[in-house]
Amino acid sequence: MKRLMFLLAAVVLCGQAVLAESVAPSTLLLKDGDHVAVIGDSITEQKQYSVFMEDYFLMCKPAANLRATQFGWGGEQAPGFLSRMNNDMVPFNCSVATTCYGMNDGGYTGPDKARQANYQKNQTDIVQQLKKAGVRAIVVGSPGVVDSDTYKRPNTPAAVYNETLAAERDCAKQVAAEQGVAFANVYDAMFDVMTKAKAKYGPGYALAGGDGVHPDRNGHLVMAYAFLKALGIDGNIGTITVDLAGNSAKATDGHKIVSAQDGKIEIESTKYPFCFFGDPKATSSTTGVLEFLPFNQDLNRYMLIVNGASTPKVKVAWGKTSKEFAAADLAKGINLADEFLDNPFCAPFQAVEAKIREQQAAETEMIKIAVHALPAFLKQVPDRKDVLEQLRTDMITKDKSLQDASTAAVAPVTHTILIEPVK
Numbered sequence: 053m054k055r056l057m058f059l060l061a062a063v064v065l066c067g068q069a070v071l072a073e074s075v076a077p078s079t080l081l082l083k084d085g086d087h088v089a090v091i092g093d094s095i096t097e098q099k100q101y102s103v104f105m106e107d108y109f110l111m112c113k114p115a116a117n118l119r120a121t122q123f124g125w126g127g128e129q130a131p132g133f134l135s136r137m138n139n140d141m142v143p144f145n146c147s148v149a150t151t152c153y154g155m156n157d158g159g160y161t162g163p164d165k166a167r168q169a170n171y172q173k174n175q176t177d178i179v180q181q182l183k184k185a186g187v188r189a190i191v192v193g194s195p196g197v198v199d200s201d202t203y204k205r206p207n208t209p210a211a212v213y214n215e216t217l218a219a220e221r222d223c224a225k226q227v228a229a230e231q232g233v234a235f236a237n238v239y240d241a242m243f244d245v246m247t248k249a250k251a252k253y254g255p256g257y258a259l260a261g262g263d264g265v266h267p268d269r270n271g272h273l274v275m276a277y278a279f280l281k282a283l284g285i286d287g288n289i290g291t292i293t294v295d296l297a298g299n300s301a302k303a304t305d306g307h308k309i310v311s312a313q314d315g316k317i318e319i320e321s322t323k324y325p326f327c328f329f330g331d332p333k334a335t336s337s338t339t340g341v342l343e344f345l346p347f348n349q350d351l352n353r354y355m356l357i358v359n360g361a362s363t364p365k366v367k368v369a370w371g372k373t374s375k376e377f378a379a380a381d382l383a384k385g386i387n388l389a390d391e392f393l394d395n396p397f398c399a400p401f402q403a404v405e406a407k408i409r410e411q412q413a414a415e416t417e418m419i420k421i422a423v424h425a426l427p428a429f430l431k432q433v434p435d436r437k438d439v440l441e442q443l444r445t446d447m448i449t450k451d452k453s454l455q456d457a458s459t460a461a462v463a464p465v466t467h468t469i470l471i472e473p474v475k
Contacts, residue, residue: 077234077284081189082109082148084116089123089141089187091133092152095196095265097124099412100272105150105279106408110462111324111401112352113306114285119455121146122412123419129157130174134181140424142185144448149187150279151178152238154195154220155265161208163216172223179231191282192228193236194221196267196275197243201255203264210264214243236282238275241345242267245274248344258335268335273328277347287351289325289389292317294471297360315471322464325354325389327401339393348390358382358471365474371396371467376474388469396467407461411454418447 082088088109090102102122109118123141125132130153133141141149157171158164175192182190195217203210221239228235246259249270258264259271267275292309294301294317301312306323326347330337342348358366361379368375368382370392377386388395422443429440 077282080114080284080286081191081234082115082118082283082285083188084118086115086118086148086189087144087146088118088120089144089146089149090120091123091141091149092193093124093128093156094126095124095155095267095275096122096152097126097416098266098272099124099409099416100267100269101275101279103405103408103412104273104276106412106458107401107405108276108280108285108326108351110408110459111404112289112326113323114283117459119452119459121451121455122415124416125420127156129153130171130178134174134178136424137178137181138185139427140419143423143444144451146187148189148191148283149182150191150193150236150282151175152193152195152236152275152279154217154224155198158195158213158216158220160205160213161216162212163219167216168219168223171220172227175224175227176231179227179233183231189283190231190233191236191279192224192231192233193275193279193282194224194239196238196271197246197260199258199260199264200246200250201264202258202262203260234282234284236278238278241278242271242274245341245344246271249341252343253333253340257333257340259341261335269330269338270335270341273338273341273347274345277345277351280351285351287349287353289352289354290321290323291355291357291385292319292388292469293357293359294469295359296362296471310466317469317471318466319469320464320466321397322462324397324401324404324462324465325395326352327395327398328393329398329402342393348387352389353387354389355385356382356388356469357385361473363473363475367472367474369470369472371398374470397465400463400465404458404461407458411451411458414454415451418450422447 096102099122106120109120121144159167179190198210198213200210217239225235250257261267290307291304296315301309301317303309308320310318310320328338330339332340364379365376366379366382373392373394426440426444430437
């Protein structure tokens with residue numbers, strides 16, 4: 053027990069040190085029209101953090117006309133993707149890629165120098181092959197963590213395997229530095245949130261899932277945060293500035309003032325703030341980790357600035373919810389996305405996410421069943437190569453049509469902010 057506590061403390065301290073060294077890119081790595089490949093093992097194939105990332109790309113719009121394809125494969129290690137990359141992923145012509153390997157590469161044993169060296173070599177080879185394939189921007193993600201309470205392996209306690217994963221984190225960070233690409237510190241983000249969330253909700257609150265390996269939505273939101281930060285996203289969703297004395301309002305790009313009269317501001321928005329749902333105590337919810345994860349502060353700032361208030365306190369109503377604020381705080385600006393989790397974007401957000409989930413579910417099937425199997429079919433019927441190659445083209449075209457449907461679901465949202473004096 054003393055050894056486990058020592059290892060746990062060491063992992064925490066190591067994680068904090070690496071997190072302090074990790075700096076998001078100073079400029080956005082995404083460009084208008086980019087196609088992002090989200091690559092990884094079964095945790096990626098869960099289609100949770102990949103969905104949250106695509107949610108952000110399509111609705112929060114850090115760049116215009118973004119697309120994403122999910123390439124997760126259950127049980128995979130880094131060399132597994134390396135062997136299938138040219139067949140399964142390169143034909144999709146992605147311009148940006150994120151990778152998340154290490155959970156399986158560690159072998160579910162204690163730290164092993166040979167395994168670490170092999171992991172680092174394969175990660176390096178993946179980055180180099182992605183560059184050769186024309187991928188412009190690459191994010192090497194570290195593995196996440198195993199849950200300190202729900203991970204049960206008879207020969208490798210959670211604290212020991214997290215030590216293994218922390219070593220792989222350092223390998224991934226080194227690969228990113230040597231190859232001149234971005235690094236997503238998934239491990240430290242998850243470990244930090246896991247420690248704090250369990251202190252509040254109890255040891256049964258699993259951040260890495262009921263099996264200790266595969267997170268529920270709470271853990272996947274943390275993973276998405278790490279990757280979005282690594283892409284250099286600034287988090288500015290929009291700003292609404294209201295002048296009560298002048299009976300006027302203005303908005304930044306993605307938002308249009310329809311009317312402004314007597315504190316009632318009607319807005320049409322084509323950029324959504326990210327939305328969160330569920331009981332905070334449930335691991336299937338994305339709300340419970342927000343207290344410990346600066347998602348809204350770093351990635352989801354939808355600001356309301358109110359000038360000219362006639363009273364020291366002001367009531368702001370947005371959707372079904374209203375809250376009171378000091379006029380001085382409103383003059384500095386409040387983050388609507390953080391203050392009003394229940395807001396007019398929630399239903400539209402869920403509708404778009406449903407389309408994205410439908411798209412990514414289809415991608416798993418088409419890539420694993422049709423695209424990946426092509427080489428084996430070609431060996432059996434080499435005279436039908438043209439037909440089989442056309443099948444690959446058809447699958448890529450189908451994926452694009454599904455992505456177009458996800459994008460089309462992002463309809464403008466008309467909403468009203470009502471600002472009233474508190475007397």
